[in-house]
Amino acid sequence: MSTAPAPAAGAPDPIIRLVDVHKVYDSGENAVQALRGVHLSVGSGDYVALMGPSGSGKSTMMHIVGCLDVPTSGDYHLAGEAVAMMSPRSLARVRNRRIGFVFQSFNLLPRASIQRNVELPMLYAGVGRVERRRRAQEALERVGLAQRGRHLPSQLSGGQRQRVAIARALVNSPDILLADEPTGNLDTQTGQEILGLFDELNSQGHTVILVTHDSTVSSHARKIVRIVDGRVADDPPAPPAGRPS
Numbered sequence: 001m002s003t004a005p006a007p008a009a010g011a012p013d014p015i016i017r018l019v020d021v022h023k024v025y026d027s028g029e030n031a032v033q034a035l036r037g038v039h040l041s042v043g044s045g046d047y048v049a050l051m052g053p054s055g056s057g058k059s060t061m062m063h064i065v066g067c068l069d070v071p072t073s074g075d076y077h078l079a080g081e082a083v084a085m086m087s088p089r090s091l092a093r094v095r096n097r098r099i100g101f102v103f104q105s106f107n108l109l110p111r112a113s114i115q116r117n118v119e120l121p122m123l124y125a126g127v128g129r130v131e132r133r134r135r136a137q138e139a140l141e142r143v144g145l146a147q148r149g150r151h152l153p154s155q156l157s158g159g160q161r162q163r164v165a166i167a168r169a170l171v172n173s174p175d176i177l178l179a180d181e182p183t184g185n186l187d188t189q190t191g192q193e194i195l196g197l198f199d200e201l202n203s204q205g206h207t208v209i210l211v212t213h214d215s216t217v218s219s220h221a222r223k224i225v226r227i228v229d230g231r232v233a234d235d236p237p238a239p240p241a242g243r244p245s
Contacts, residue, residue, distance in 0.1 A: 013080050015175060015207055016042035016065055021074035023060050023230075034060040035071070036230040042209065044175070047202045049210045049218035052227035059180060061227065062211045066099050066178050067091050079175070096125050100169030104181040106161045108153040108168075114140070115149035118168045125172055139167035143197060159190035166197060177201060180211045195220045 023035040034057045042048055050058045063069040064076060067083060076083040078094065086094065095101075108117050118136040127135070140146050143163040153161050162182060169177055179198065183191030199220055202208045210217055218224050226233040 014041040014077075015044040015046075015079050016040065016209075017075075017077040018061075018064070018071075019075040019077070021061075021064065021071045021076065023057075023064065023069070024072045034230055035064075038074070038227075038230070038232055040065075040225060040232060042207065044207055045202070045205055047199075047208045047220070047222045049212055049221035049224045050227060051212055051215075051218045051224055053213055056227040057230040058211050058213075058227045060230075062178055062180055062209070065176075065209065066101060067095050092124075096121055097172045098175050100166075100172070100174040100177045102162070102165050102169050102177065102179040102182050104184040106153070106158075106165045106185075108161060108164060110153055112152075113149060114145065114151050114153065114156070114164050117153070117164060118149075118171055121168060121172050135171050136167070139171045140164075142170065143167045157190070158186050159193060162186065162190075162194050163197070166194075166201075170201075174206070176207045176209065178209050178211070181213075182210065183212075183214070183217055191217075 018038050018040040021035055021038040021040075022033070025032040025034060036057075038057075038061060040061070050061055052058045060069065064071055067078075067086075070084070078098070083091070083094075109120070112120075115133070115136050118139055119132045122132045122135060137146065137149065140149055143166050145160060145163055145167065148156065148160065148164075153164070156164065162185075166177075177198070182198070183194055186194060195217060198208050198210065208221075210221060212218055
């Protein structure tokens with residue numbers, strides 16, 4: 001098993017560390033190598049864009065970082081802990097409480113109210129009814145939808161539904177927010193509003209990782225990691241202009 005390199009003296013431990021990670025789907029002649037020896041280090045509070053074309057392996061990386069999938073080989077350390085050593089129950093707890101997920105297709109329950117959708121991760125975490133309502137309302141306030149709790153997803157615009165998805169990702173106060181093409185189904189103006197919300201959440205201390213093929217999206221990050229054919233390519237730093245206003 002690979003050994004994760006120690007951080008430089010005086011540097012904080014990264015919250016995410018991938019060491020020589022490979023991911024192979026199927027086997028034999030039909031084997032597909034999605035990741036080919038990936039190394040990645042993300043510090044607490046970082047704002048990172050995983051950028052690459054379709055099929056480059058960036059979504060596979062996100063699934064591994066989010067503990068939705070496991071590497072074929074290599075190591076993944078989350079906040080200093082080897083993910084391979086975690087029990088299924090511990091992994092479920094990590095996905096529920098330490099990582100918030102935001103997907104391109106929103107993944108909202110169509111027949112449940114917005115309030116109920118946001119409460120869902122807390123149900124899995126065993127949070128009591130009164131506390132669920134309080135925290136869901138607070139999360140909806142953070143994304144500007146405090147008055148929409150009783151609406152159904154079909155009664156909201158695409159941008160509002162993505163805000164609901166972000167509120168749902170926030171209710172268990174995760175350390176890390178993972179967003180896979182979060183503006184892919186939105187018009188340009190609404191997409192910029194959603195990216196502005198991620199900027200704000202990062203400024204509040206959340207580690208944010210955006211998975212995208214869009215340079216407009218990646219320009220909001222402070223660090224760009226380019227994925228090419230399952231490998232991390234050498235890349236220049238993000239533009240000094242930083243996040244657009």
